Amino acid sequence: MTDPNAKRSAESAAAMTPEQHQFREHMISVIPKLRAFALSLASKSDYADDLVQETLMKAWHHQTDFEPGTNMKAWLFTILRNEYFSQLRKRKRKREVEDTDGELINQLATPAGQESHLDMADLRQAMLQLPDDQREAIILVGASGFSYQEVAEITQVAVGTVKSRVNRARVRLAALLGMETDKINSAGDDSGH
Amino acid sequence: MAISDEDKGKKAKGSSKLKAASRTPQDPEVFDMIGRRLRDYYDDVAKQPVPDRFLELLRKLDKKGEE
Secondary structure, eight states: OHHHHHHHHTTTTSSOOHHHHHHHHHHHHHHHHHHHHHHHHHHHHHHHHHHHHHHHHHHHTTGSOOTTTTTTHHHHHHHHHHHHHHHHHHHHTTTTOOOOHHHHHHEEEEEETHHHHHHHHHHHHHHHHOOOOHHHHHHHHHOOOOOHHHHHHTSSSSSHHHHHHHHHHHHHHHHHHHHHHHHHHHHTTTTTO | OOHHHHHHHHHHHHHHHHHHHHHHEEEEEEHHHHHHHHHHHHHHTTSSOOOEEEEEEHHHHHHHOOO
């Protein structure tokens, strides 16, 4: 079974230096993770892919800035989140209002199992209720596989700040997802709800 | 000791809710559940193949670079 990505990328790899080729291949391998990160940051999936697109363009144009052998994933994630936050600041200045109701559920990435669809919707909805810095922190630490130190570098804050953002995000998510309530109910509260 | 049984019950329920609320969010079990759901959500997207639009973009950029 041939890998369609490898075939396609091989076609245009001919005129590149080995370094450029390696850079390209490495970048391609990170794209799915970049998308996952972008989707958790951005409320609309179209916008998430636009973010990835801009990130790839920036990365490509600055490929000489990237030191081979260093953390490409962290480098790309940093470019993406910087772009997201810079656009966010611009939007806030323009006082645009983003509609996150309704549309949101229709634009979720399709999950594997059927019953998990609701779970995914709940989780994404809950995530979008978090402040951006907390949402970013908990995804980077909890799902993307970065260390606290790496997340501190990507987000350009102290490790302690990352930790407190993650903790606040967890507490908030637990409440939003009703996990807190479930626990209270199962603790023997027979108030009937 | 003029508190009625009903009020005592309410008060007890209120304070046990408060205790549960302050204890529960820090519960490692809850954190683990959240962590699992986050990873499931993230992995689900991360295992999808690279969309054509990005491979196209890179192809265009490479072509431009050659000129």
